Every structure is written in C-alpha cells, then in structure tokens.
Amino acid sequence: xxxxxxISNPLVKPFKTSFGTQxxxxxxxxxxQEGETRAFAEAVTExxxxxxxxxxxxxxxxxxxxxKGIFSPELEPYKFNEKAxxxxxxxxxxxxxxMLLWDINSKxxxxxxxxxxGKSKGYADVGVSIGMSxxxxxxxxxxxxxKLGYRRIKVKIxxxxxxxxxxxxxxxxxxxxxxxxxxQGFTRDDFRLLKKLDQFNLVYLEQPLPLEDINGHAxxxxxxxxxxxxxxxxxxxxxxxxAIEREAVDVINIKPGRVGGLQNSLDxxxxxxxxxxxxxxGGMLETGxxxxxxxxxxxxxxxxxxxxxxxxxxxxxxxxxxxxFEMRDGRISPYKGxxxxxxxxxxxxxxxxxxxxxxxx
Ligand SMILES: [Mg+2]
Numbered sequence: 001x002x003x004x005x006x007i008s009n010p011l012v013k014p015f016k017t018s019f020g021t022q023x024x025x026x027x028x029x030x031x032x033q034e035g036e037t038r039a040f041a042e043a044v045t046e047x048x049x050x051x052x053x054x055x056x057x058x059x060x061x062x063x064x065x066x067x068k069g070i071f072s073p074e075l076e077p078y079k080f081n082e083k084a085x086x087x088x089x090x091x092x093x094x095x096x097x098x099m100l101l102w103d104i105n106s107k108x109x110x111x112x113x114x115x116x117x118g119k120s121k122g123y124a125d126v127g128v129s130i131g132m133s134x135x136x137x138x139x140x141x142x143x144x145x146x147k148l149g150y151r152r153i154k155v156k157i158x159x160x161x162x163x164x165x166x167x168x169x170x171x172x173x174x175x176x177x178x179x180x181x182x183x184q185g186f187t188r189d190d191f192r193l194l195k196k197l198d199q200f201n202l203v204y205l206e207q208p209l210p211l212e213d214i215n216g217h218a219x220x221x222x223x224x225x226x227x228x229x230x231x232x233x234x235x236x237x238x239x240x241x242x243a244i245e246r247e248a249v250d251v252i253n254i255k256p257g258r259v260g261g262l263q264n265s266l267d268x269x270x271x272x273x274x275x276x277x278x279x280x281x282g283g284m285l286e287t288g289x290x291x292x293x294x295x296x297x298x299x300x301x302x303x304x305x306x307x308x309x310x311x312x313x314x315x316x317x318x319x320x321x322x323x324x325f326e327m328r329d330g331r332i333s334p335y336k337g338x339x340x341x342x343x344x345x346x347x348x349x350x351x352x353x354x355x356x357x358x359x360x361x
C-alpha cells in the first residue's frame with residue numbers, strides 16, 4: 001500500500017532566506033507498506049513554488065494523476081526513471097518516488113542505504129547554513145557553530161547585503177571555511193558588487209544568479225576569483241552537464257530531492273568527478289526522513305565537501321523520526337539498519353498531519 005501524508009512541523013526558529021521566512025516545514029511524506037516492511041520518502045517541495053516551479057500541490061497531483069501509474073515496488077530506481085522520463089520536468093515529484101524505491105530495495109536486500117548506494121565512508125562531513133539576521137546575532141550563531149565542530153559555515157546574502165557582516169565574520173574568524181549563498185538574488189548587473197566578495201577568501205559563492213542563467217554564471221566566473229557553486233541551477237543530470245560543459249561551475253550542491261532522486265545524484269557525482277568539480281549534498285529543511293537519505297548519500301566517497309546535513313535539533317522542536325542524527329567532530333553517521341534506518345514516531349507524526357490519502361492499495 002502506498003500513501004501520502006502532509007505534515008506541518010514547527011521549526012525551532014523562523015528561517016529567513018531571500019525567498020522569505022519559514023515558520024514550519026510543510027512536508028509530503030510517502031509511506032509504502034507491505035507486510036512488516038515499511039519504507040518512506042519525503043518530497044522537498046513547500047506550499048508555494050518560491051524555490052522552483054514545483055510545490056506540495058503539484059507533487060500530489062503528479063503522483064496521483066500520472067506517476068503512480070508507472071510505479072511498482074518491484075522496480076529498481078533506474079527503471080522507474082526510464083518510465084518517468086515520459087513526463088516532462090517535475091523532478092521533485094519523481095524524486096520522492098525514486099527515493100522510496102531505494103528504501104524499499106535496500107530494505108529488501110537487508111542493507112543500509114549508504115552501503116547499497118556504493119562506496120561509503122561511513123560518515124558525512126557537516127557544514128551549517130545560517131539564516132539572515134543582525135551582524136551581532138550571526139556572529140553569535142557562528143561562534144556556537146564553530147564550537148560545535150561544523151566543518152563549514154554558510155551565510156545567506158541578498159541584494160544590498162551588508163559587506164560589513166562578512167568583514168566582521170572574517171575579522172573574528174580568520175581561518176574557518178566560510179561560504180555565501182545568494183539564492184539567485186543577483187543579476188548580471190551586479191558583477192562589480194560580487195567581485196568585492198573576493199577579499200573574504202570564501203570557499204565559494206553559491207547561486208548568485210537566477211537558476212536559468214548558466215551562461216551568466218560562466219561570465220561571472222571569469223570576472224571573480226571566488227569559486228562558483230551552483231545549487232538551484234542543478235535540477236537534473238542534463239543541467240549539471242550543461243553547467244560543467246559551459247565552464248559555469250566549480251562546485252555543485254546536489255539536492256537529491258530536487259534532481260529526481262539518488263540515481264541522478266550519483267550520475268551527477270560521476271560527471272563532476274570526471275571534470276574535477278567538487279560536490280556536496282545540500283538540504284531543504286527536510287525532516288528526519290529526507291535527512292536520512294541525504295546523510296546516506298553524503299557518506300559516499302565521491303562527495304568531497306561538507307554538506308548541509310545538520311543534526312535534526314537545529315531545525316525542529318521535535319522531529320517525526322524516533323532516531324535523530326547527532327554530530328560528532330563535525331561528522332554525522334548514517335544508521336546501520338536496513339534502508340534509511342530510521343522509523344516514524346507515529347504519535348507525533350499523526351498529531352501534525354494536516355492531510356493524507358491512500359494512493360495505491
Ligand atoms: Mg543554496
């Protein structure tokens with residue numbers, strides 16, 4: 001039986017980016033149940049299409065009207081992708097079903113997902129993404145994060161951003177790896193301003209221009225010294241290939257739920273490796289379900305930069321999974337049980353469910 005639930009889980013504190021401020025994580029969770037086996041996956045969409053064109057409503061529509069017709073628990077993920085290719089776009093909707101198949105398949109084999117995916121280090125290096133705030137508040141959060149052992153600190157910037165903030169961070173923390181994420185907030189008219197970032201010795205500048213503007217990123221890359229990381233632009237294997245071939249990118253942030261799942265993520269990682277492009281695994285405020293997929297993938301040996309797979313407590317007052325991830329020495333380990341290795345806290349989960357239905361009997 002395949003079913004979906006929409007939950008609304010309160011965040012520890014509002015998370016502000018250039019898209020707006022989030023108070024809850026409104027997530028679509030898929031559950032597949034067959035006898036004793038339960039498998040799960042999470043869509044990375046939100047209520048509104050602010051990040052990409054998909055949202056929670058289009059995901060439910062795509063699965064219910066189209067994708068469930070080609071879904072079978074017997075399929076291997078790549079086979080599902082072949083069938084799903086008939087439908088244009090909607091990689092977030094495809095991705096959640098594809099990841100569900102990875103959980104089903106690895107549980108059937110009795111293997112933890114991180115090992116089922118290929119060569120695993122057995123841990124993922126973790127960085128942290130700091131929401132926008134005042135200079136003082138951000139410095140305080142960064143100080144705590146450095147103490148906790150995070151291996152990279154990422155700050156959010158937007159148009160008219162405060163250079164003084166980055167200067168204050170650099171003055172206080174001379175050597176820590178810092179990156180800046182612009183979440184598409186700039187245009188080709190802002191190259192002179194973005195060039196000013198070179199003085200801060202950032203590990204990379206993430207997604208300065210609109211996601212469609214691969215050429216713009218290639219032009220910017222010639223103008224500034226700071227390496228360019230693409231995030232939102234990487235929606236599929238094809239968009240990653242384009243960005244690499246056009247020399248628009250130094251670092252790729254792979255979000256499995258956005259690129260259509262784990263097989264596409266692995267294909268992008270291979271492509272990046274062949275071209276000396278660094279990769280890390282991003283997050284989209286996932287609950288413990290989506291997070292467990294990300295941690296499993298981030299443990300792969302092809303991932304060579306710290307990702308945004310922070311422990312759950314950073315985001316949620318309480319998470320929907322019984323098991324939570326803990327960070328030691330800036331590292332998080334995937335669970336040892338079969339599949340994603342985490343289970344649902346049904347009492348809490350049912351309490352925050354706002355919608356749900358059976359999709360396949
Ligand atoms: Mg980003």
